[in-house]
Each structure stands twice: as C-alpha cells, then as structure tokens.
Amino acid sequence: MSGGSVLGPVGRLWWVVLLAMAVLSCHGRAAPTSALARVRAAGVLRWGGDIQGGEPYVYEDSEHGGRLTGFEVDLANALARELGVRAQFVQNDWSALIPSLERGTFDVALNGLEVTPQRVGRVRFTRPYYIFGARLMARRDDASVQPSLASLRGRRVGTLANSFSSELLRNVAEIVPYEGVEEPYIDLVQGRTDAVLLDDIIATRYGEPKPELRVVGDLADGYYSIAVRPAEADLQQALDQALGRLVARGELERILRRGNIWNDRQRRLAVWSDGDQRQMLGTAAAGQRFGWSHLVLFAKGAFITLRLSILAMALAIPLGLALAVLRLYGPALLSRLAGAYVELYRGTPVLLQLYVLYYGLAPVLKLGAFPAAVLGLGMNYAAYEAEVYRAGIQAVPRGQMEAALSLGMSLPLALRRVVLPQAFRLALPSVTNDFIALLKDSSLVSVITVVELTKQMTITSVDIRSWALPGALCALMYFLMSYPLSLLARRLEARLARS
Amino acid sequence: MIEVHELRKVYGERTILGGITATFERGQVVALVGPSGGGKSTLLRCLNGLESFDGGRIAVGADVLLPGGAKANRAALHRVRQRVGMVFQQWNLFAHRTALGNVIEAPVHVKKMPLAQATERGRELLARVGLSHREGAYPHEMSGGEQQRVAIARALAMDPEALLLDEPTSALDPERVGEVLDVLGALAADGLTMLVVTHEMRFAREVSHRTLVLHGGLIIEDGPSKEVIDHPKHERTRAFLGLDRK
Numbered sequence: 001m002s003g004g005s006v007l008g009p010v011g012r013l014w015w016v017v018l019l020a021m022a023v024l025s026c027h028g029r030a031a032p033t034s035a036l037a038r039v040r041a042a043g044v045l046r047w048g049g050d051i052q053g054g055e056p057y058v059y060e061d062s063e064h065g066g067r068l069t070g071f072e073v074d075l076a077n078a079l080a081r082e083l084g085v086r087a088q089f090v091q092n093d094w095s096a097l098i099p100s101l102e103r104g105t106f107d108v109a110l111n112g113l114e115v116t117p118q119r120v121g122r123v124r125f126t127r128p129y130y131i132f133g134a135r136l137m138a139r140r141d142d143a144s145v146q147p148s149l150a151s152l153r154g155r156r157v158g159t160l161a162n163s164f165s166s167e168l169l170r171n172v173a174e175i176v177p178y179e180g181v182e183e184p185y186i187d188l189v190q191g192r193t194d195a196v197l198l199d200d201i202i203a204t205r206y207g208e209p210k211p212e213l214r215v216v217g218d219l220a221d222g223y224y225s226i227a228v229r230p231a232e233a234d235l236q237q238a239l240d241q242a243l244g245r246l247v248a249r250g251e252l253e254r255i256l257r258r259g260n261i262w263n264d265r266q267r268r269l270a271v272w273s274d275g276d277q278r279q280m281l282g283t284a285a286a287g288q289r290f291g292w293s294h295l296v297l298f299a300k301g302a303f304i305t306l307r308l309s310i311l312a313m314a315l316a317i318p319l320g321l322a323l324a325v326l327r328l329y330g331p332a333l334l335s336r337l338a339g340a341y342v343e344l345y346r347g348t349p350v351l352l353q354l355y356v357l358y359y360g361l362a363p364v365l366k367l368g369a370f371p372a373a374v375l376g377l378g379m380n381y382a383a384y385e386a387e388v389y390r391a392g393i394q395a396v397p398r399g400q401m402e403a404a405l406s407l408g409m410s411l412p413l414a415l416r417r418v419v420l421p422q423a424f425r426l427a428l429p430s431v432t433n434d435f436i437a438l439l440k441d442s443s444l445v446s447v448i449t450v451v452e453l454t455k456q457m458t459i460t461s462v463d464i465r466s467w468a469l470p471g472a473l474c475a476l477m478y479f480l481m482s483y484p485l486s487l488l489a490r491r492l493e494a495r496l497a498r499s
Numbered sequence: 500m501i502e503v504h505e506l507r508k509v510y511g512e513r514t515i516l517g518g519i520t521a522t523f524e525r526g527q528v529v530a531l532v533g534p535s536g537g538g539k540s541t542l543l544r545c546l547n548g549l550e551s552f553d554g555g556r557i558a559v560g561a562d563v564l565l566p567g568g569a570k571a572n573r574a575a576l577h578r579v580r581q582r583v584g585m586v587f588q589q590w591n592l593f594a595h596r597t598a599l600g601n602v603i604e605a606p607v608h609v610k611k612m613p614l615a616q617a618t619e620r621g622r623e624l625l626a627r628v629g630l631s632h633r634e635g636a637y638p639h640e641m642s643g644g645e646q647q648r649v650a651i652a653r654a655l656a657m658d659p660e661a662l663l664l665d666e667p668t669s670a671l672d673p674e675r676v677g678e679v680l681d682v683l684g685a686l687a688a689d690g691l692t693m694l695v696v697t698h699e700m701r702f703a704r705e706v707s708h709r710t711l712v713l714h715g716g717l718i719i720e721d722g723p724s725k726e727v728i729d730h731p732k733h734e735r736t737r738a739f740l741g742l743d744r745k
Contacts, residue, residue: 399591403650406547406585407605407657408577417608421595 035232036083039107045080045087048101049111050094054181056201056259057112058089071259072110075129078251079226082242095162095179095458098122099467101227107235109227114164114199118462120281124232125225126239127272128280129252131265133218134165135203138195139188140214145195147217149173155194158184158449162462164222165197176369176449177459181206183359187449188213190362192369201261221265223280247272290469294460298470301456302477308373308452309439315378316438317431320385325415327386328393338386345383351444353380358448373445381438388430392423429496432489436482453477500525500560500660500692501546501583507554508541508716515541516552517716523661523694528687530703530724531696533713534739539696542713543663546694547585548576559583560660581609584654588666590646592638598625598649599634602656610657617656624652628682644675648682661692668699680706700740704728712736 039045049058049072061069068089080087090106097109101123114132115125136152138145145151152173159165161177169175176193178184184196185207196207200218207213226243228236246252247270256262268276326338345353354376358367367375396419404414443454451459457474461467501523508516516538523529531539544550546557551568558564562578569576593601602621606612612620625634628648638646647667654662667683668676680699684706687693697703703710703724710727712720712735719733731737 397591399587399589400593402549403585403587403591403593403653406549406580407653408581408609409605410577413608417604418593422593425595 035107035229035235036238039083039085039235043085045076045083045085045108046090046106047076047087047108047110048090048092048097048106049109050092050097053094053111055205056261071255071261072112074255074258075246075252076110078246078255079239079242082245083238098227101229104229107228108239112199112201112224113227115223115225115280116162116164116167117282118162118167118465119227122230122465123227124230124236125227125281126236127243127277128223128225128269129243130224130256130261131268132222132224133200133265134168134197134220134222135200135207135218136195136197136216137185137188137203137207137213138216139191140212142194145216147219149219152195152197156192158187158193158196159198160184161455161459163198164220165199168220169197177446177451177455178449179447183449185210185213186359186362190366192366225280290460290464290466294464294470297456297460298453298473298477301451301453302481304450305439305442305453305478306481308370308377308442308445308450309435311374312377312381312442313435313438315374316381316385316434319378319382321389321420323382323386324389324393325420327390329411329415342383342386345380346387350377350380350441351447354445354448369445369449372448373442373450376448377438377442377445381434384434385431388427388434389423391430392425392427393419395426396422425496429489429493432485432492436485436489439482439485440478501694502558503542503546503555504558505555506542506545506552506557508538508545508550508552514716516545518555519713519716519718520555521711521718521721523692525660525692526690527709528691528693528707529695530707530710531694531713532698532700532703532710532739533719534735537713538716539713540665543585543665543694543696546579547583547663548572548579549585581657582660584657584659584662586647586650586654586662586664586667588669590638590643590650590670592646592650592653594638597635597637598630598641598645598652601638601649602653605653606656621652621656624655625649627655627685628652629678642675643671644678647671647679651679651682651686655686661694662686664693664695664697666696666698668697668702700728712739714739 051058051060051068053059056071058068058070058072060066073089076087076089092100092105094111097111097113098119100106101109109123113119115128119125136145136147149168149172152169155173156176157169157173158176158178159169160181161179166175166177176187181198181202184193184198187193188196189210189212195216197219198207199222203215208215226239228239243252252269253262253266256266323338323341326334327342328335330338354373357376358369358372400418400422401414404418405411409417442452445452446455453474457470461470464470503519503521506516506519519538519542531542533539541550545552546559548564548569551566553566556563556565559579559582562575562582564572564575564579593604596604599618599621602624603614603617606617606620607614622631622634625631628651630645630648630652633641633645641649664683668679671679676699680702683693683695683702687706695707707724710722710724711718712727712731712733714735720727720731720736727736728740731740731742
C-alpha cells in the first residue's frame with residue numbers, strides 16, 4: 001500500500017463528488033464485449049496510482065526532472081509490453097482508486113493496493129506482485145509490546161485507515177487512523193501511540209531510520225495485487241498470465257531488486273498456485289449491512305464534531321476579541337502584532353496550521369490529538385473573529401465612546417461596558433455564520449487522527465462498500481447541527497434590522 | 500473654577516483656536532455663540548479632553564490639562580472628566596441601555612456606587628428632567644427631546660461641578676426644543692455652572708449670565724448676555740445676530 005501522503009487529505013473533497021455520482025449514475029454499467037479487446041484496440045493500458053504515495057511505489061524523480069519512477073512504473077511497463085500495448089499512468093488520489101476504477105477513469109488500479117476482504121468484495125484481484133509483512137514497531141524503551149496481536153489488546157496502535165493492518169487490528173486494539181506514512185512514526189516517537197502496524201516497505205523507509213524505535217516483528221503476510229473491474233474477467237486473466245511470464249523469466253525479481261524491495265518472501269510468487277490465490281482472496285467478506293452499531297458510531301462522530309466545534313469557538317471568540325481590541329486600541333507594537341497574527345492565520349491553509357501544530361511542534365509541544373485540534377481550529381478562527389469584531393467595533397458610532405469617556409470611564413471600561421456589548425450585537429450574525437463554517441471545517445482534523453463525523457463516514461463506507469447511505473446520513477447530521485444555527489442567525493439578523 | 504489660558508489648536512494649515520483666554524466662575528451660566536466654524540464646539544471639547552490642543556493650558560480647579568492629548572494628561576484627564584460633565588448635540592445615549600440604565604452606568608462603574616443607591620439617585624434625576632415615566636425605555640423608543648433630557652440626567656448623575664453642553668437643542672424638532680430649555684433653565688436657577696454652545700439667542704439672553712462670541716478661533720466679544728446680545732460692539736457680532744439687516 002502506498003498510503004496516502006502528507007498531502008493526501010487535500011483531496012478529501014472527492015467523496016462529495018463521489019456521493020453525487022452515486023446518486024446520478026446507476027451502478028454496474030454494461031461492460032463492453034471484451035475489456036482486453038478494448039485495451040488492445042486503444043493501444044494503451046491506463047493504470048491508476050498516486051505519485052504522492054512516494055518512493056518506492058510511483059513517484060516523480062526530482063533528480064531527473066520529475067520523471068515518473070518506481071517499481072510499479074517498471075511493472076506496469078512490463079505488463080503492457082506483454083499485452084502488446086503501451087502503459088499510461090493516470091494520477092488519482094490513493095484513497096479513491098477503487099471508486100475511480102469503478103467509474104472507468106482507468107483500466108486497472110496498480111498502486112500498493114492490499115488485498116483486504118472489503119476490496120475483494122468490490123474488485124477483481126490478479127495474482128499478487130508483491131508479498132509484504134505487516135510490521136509492528138514500538139519505542140525502543142517499551143518492552144511491553146510483543147510480536148503478537150494479543151499484546152496490543154486495548155492499546156493505541158497507529159496504522160493507515162482502511163488498510164490490511166487496520167483490518168488485523170479491528171476489535172483488538174484502539175486504532176489510530178492516519179492518512180500519511182510519516183506521521184504514524186512521529187506520533188509513536190512522541191508517545192501519542194503505543195505501536196505502529198504497517199507494511200514492511202513503509203516501516204523500512206519511514207519507521208526504522210528513527211533511533212527511538214525498534215522492530216517488534218512481522219505479524220502477518222499481505223499481498224499487493226492489481227485491481228480490475230469485476231466484469232472484466234478476461235483482462236484479469238490476461239494480466240495473470242502476463243505476471244506469470246514475468247515471474248518465470250525472472251523479470252519481476254529484477255524489477256523488485258531494482259526497487260530495493262526484494263526479499264525471501266517474494267520466492268512464493270514463483271510457485272503461486274490457484275490454491276494460494278483462493279486462500280489470499282479468502283471468502284469475500286459479505287459486505288456488512290448498515291446497522292445500529294454504525295448508527296452509534298455516527299452519533300459518536302457527530303458528538304465529537306460538535307464538541308470540537310464548540311470548544312474551538314469558545315477559544316476563538318475571546319482570542320478574536322482580544323486581537324480586535326489590541327489592533328484598534330493597543331500600543332503600536334501590539335497592534336501590529338495582532339494585525340500580523342490575523343494576516344498569517346487567514347493567509348495560510350488551516351490544514352497546514354494543524355500539521356505544524358501537531359507534527360511540526362511535536363518535539364517541543366506534546367499535545368494530544370483532540371486538544372491540538374481544538375487549539376488549531378480555535379487559533380485559526382480567532383483570526384476571522386478578530387476581523388468580524390473589528391468591523392463591529394468600528395460600526396458603533398463614535399459618540400458612544402466619547403460619551404463614555406466624558407463620564408470619566410477609562411478606555412478599557414468604556415470598551416467593556418459600552419462599545420463591545422454593542423459591537424458584539426452587530427457581529428452576532430457573522431459569528432453564527434462562522435460557527436456553521438467551523439462545524440464543517442472541523443472535518444479537517446482527521447489529518448491529525450481525530451475521528452469525527454466525516455472520517456467516521458469514510459471508514460463506515462469502506463466497511464459496507466457503499467458511499468450512498470453513509471454519505472447521506474453524514475450530510476443529514478451536519479445539516480441537523482447547522483440548520484438550527486442558520487435559523488438563529490436569520491432571526492438575529494431580522495431583530496437587528498428592526499431595532 | 501475653569502481657567503483657559505492662551506488655548507491654541509491648529510489643524511494642518513487651519514487655525515481652529517487662535518489663543519483663547521477666559522475664566523469661568525462657579526455658578527455662572529455662560530453661552531458660547533457665534534457662526535459655525537468659529538471654534539465654539541472645539542473649545543468645549545478641549546475642556547473635557549475629547550480634543551487635544553497644541554498650545555496653552557486648561558485648569559479645572561487644581562487639575563491642569565496641557566498639550567499632548569490623552570497620553571500626556573492621563574491622570575488629570577480622568578479627574579477633569581469627573582468634575583466636568585458633557586452633553587452632546589446628538590445625545591449619544593448608550594443604545595443598549597434603558598433611560599435609567601444610562602443614568603446609573605457611570606456612578607456604578609466609575610464611582611463604584613452601590614446599585615440600589617445609584618438607582619434611587621437615578622430615579623430622582625429622571626424625575627428632575629420630567630421623565631420618571633420613561634425609565635424603562637430604550638433610546639430608540641424615545642423622542643429626541645426625551646433622549647436629550649436623559650443625557651442631561653446622565654451627566655448630572657456624576658455630580659459634576661460644571662456641565663458642558665454642545666448645541667443641546669440643535670438636533671431637536673422645533674416643538675421639542677422648549678422642554679430641554681426648560682430643564683436647563685431650572686438647572687441654572689439651582690446654581691449649576693454651565694457652558695452652553697448654542698444658537699438659541701432667546702435662551703442665551705434670558706438664561707445665561709454671560710455670553711462669549713467666538714469668531715475665527717478668537718473671542719471677539721465677552722460680556723453680560725443682555726448687553727452682548729442687545730448692544731453688540733463688534734460688527735461680526737452684529738452680522739451674526741442679523742442686526743444690520745434691520
């Protein structure tokens with residue numbers, strides 16, 4: 001699995017698009033007479049992957065002008081040659097590879113896709129082209145983590161969301177889901193998790209170089225296979241045969257050696273049997289039905305979203321107020337600092353701010369994921385609140401301040417008793433709107449492992465293999481939280497307009 | 500009790516106050532009259548520290564204001580403002596407080612007067628300006644005349660030694676002017692020191708003891724009100740009063 005990447009969540013909007021598609025397009029479009037014939041007629045095998053997954057899968061080689069590089073590039077080229085066509089790479093967000101395959105963006109998905117029961121139920125897998133170990137890592141000074149799933153019972157274990165490893169951990173450990181491959185190990189070093197379970201390829205590159213960590217052991221074997229649309233059996237068979245030829249000629253071994261990922265495990269690829277294939281695919285886990293347990297999880301996610309939003313706003317309001325007052329009335333230096341704060345936080349993506357706060361500052365500021373999420377969103381929204389209050393304060397007639405001062409009030413007292421109460425009243429509709437925006441922006445915190453409503457939706461939709469119901473339910477829950485606020489904002493605005 | 504000495508204020512190229520010297524005695528009611536732009540309102544606002552000035556000095560009792568604005572005069576400014584109340588042309592009542600709330604705001608939060616005591620005194624003051632029945636009304640529910648009377652009560656609530664009034668009736672409907680002037684007349688009769696910037700010559704002539712005529716940032720005439728208004732010496736005053744046209 002290539003994992004997402006540091007920037008993976010940027011593409012998180014794709015599920016919205018997907019939801020729209022699920023509604024608009026009917027499933028199971030009629031397959032053409034022969035997928036293989038179609039590929040051969042086109043002369044290209046379009047394969048989907050994500051260059052953000054990084055080395056050694058598919059990546060742009062910065063030393064060679066961004067040329068597409070990686071063992072999967074070599075593999076795709078070799079396979080295409082076997083089919084008598086040319087390989088054409090299609091960039092696609094990793095977490096959306098299978099939905100994109102289903103809608104026909106490319107012919108096959110070939111990018112560290114692990115064979116998991118969920119995926120087996122949705123796509124057709126070829127024989128594997130790589131066998132990895134689910135590698136468990138822990139801190140060097142923590143002897144309590146043993147090379148067994150049992151030793152992880154009840155502990156916090158980091159892994160990639162919806163991965164083979166997360167499947168192993170289900171109902172055993174408390175899963176901390178990540179979208180990138182670097183972050184799980186950063187958090188493990190920081191003590192935010194007790195262990196990390198991920199593919200050995202990832203562990204070798206991102207975990208093992210860290211001196212604070214040790215390899216505990218490999219818990220299970222997993223497989224990377226090429227995913228083909230369910231209706232296109234002939235393409236799958238052609239790819240299986242092509243792979244067989246590459247293995248027999250030793251070409252696959254050469255490709256894997258060039259990628260520095262060859263090991264003894266791969267010898268099984270040469271003697272792969274139909275029995276092995278059946279065992280790998282297992283019994284395709286029947287898709288879970290959406291049930292009460294999912295509903296409970298959704299309610300939990302919604303609760304976290306709401307709690308997070310309220311706490312972040314509770315931070316943003318006083319901080320924004322302080323910034324606005326400093327900017328308008330503070331001494332020159334503080335006033336300029338407050339201005340700089342506002343520009344900095346408004347001018348950079350909140351996603352980046354969350355990353356810096358949680359991962360960037362980890363060596364000096366050891367925050368839990370939830371407090372970091374509250375702090376990150378709160379500090380970001382404070383910048384917006386500051387501008388709203390500044391406008392509110394400036395909208396209060398000057399005479400109000402003059403009257404207060406003429407009665408002997410000090411500037412702070414005049415602000416507190418006379419100007420701010422009126423400014424806040426003017427700002428209230430905007431503040432309510434900001435809170436609604438915050439409610440939705442809070443979904444960004446899943447990048448720092450907080451499982452809120454949107455994240456819960458993506459996890460559930462993989463479980464039940466459908467986006468339609470979880471997506472609709474998720475949208476409904478956001479709506480139920482934000483609509484009363486919209487009504488409140490409208491009512492406040494009407495009241496202000498009257499007086 | 501208020502001494503102004505060589506007060507100067509310039510605004511870029513324009514001289515707003517060109518060196519004003521005057522003394523205002525306790526118990527005196529002084530009308531400041533003259534054409535617009537003559538410096539009347541600026542002088543008044545300087546006395547309360549709402550405007551800074553560029554030269555001269557202002558002494559309210561022992562408290563002295565010097566050029567330099569709020570920064571240089573912080574301590575004195577605070578005391579001056581407690582000794583001298585201000586009433587504005589546009590009333591400037593606190594929009595989020597009731598009539599009574601406006602009146603007790605400063606006593607409670609500046610003087611730290613107990614709420615019950617401030618409320619009792621606030622009601623007395625509202626009665627004095629004839630607004631006992633309006634104590635629960637918000638500013639936007641009151642007429643201009645009522646608001647200005649509340650503003651006067653609000654200023655009196657701090658027990659100022661003097662009251663500065665900046666065109667207190669200019670923004671009122673004509674039929675509302677009388678009720679405010681009646682209140683000011685009653686206050687004058689009670690011996691309150693007042694400086695009133697006004698265009699109401701009848702009020703200046705009949706209520707105030709002394710009238711100052713400001714023109715071009717200078718006092719061009721100063722004397723007992725009846726004398727100044729009935730027999731002005733300066734031709735500018737005559738022009739302003741419209742006497743030459745007759």
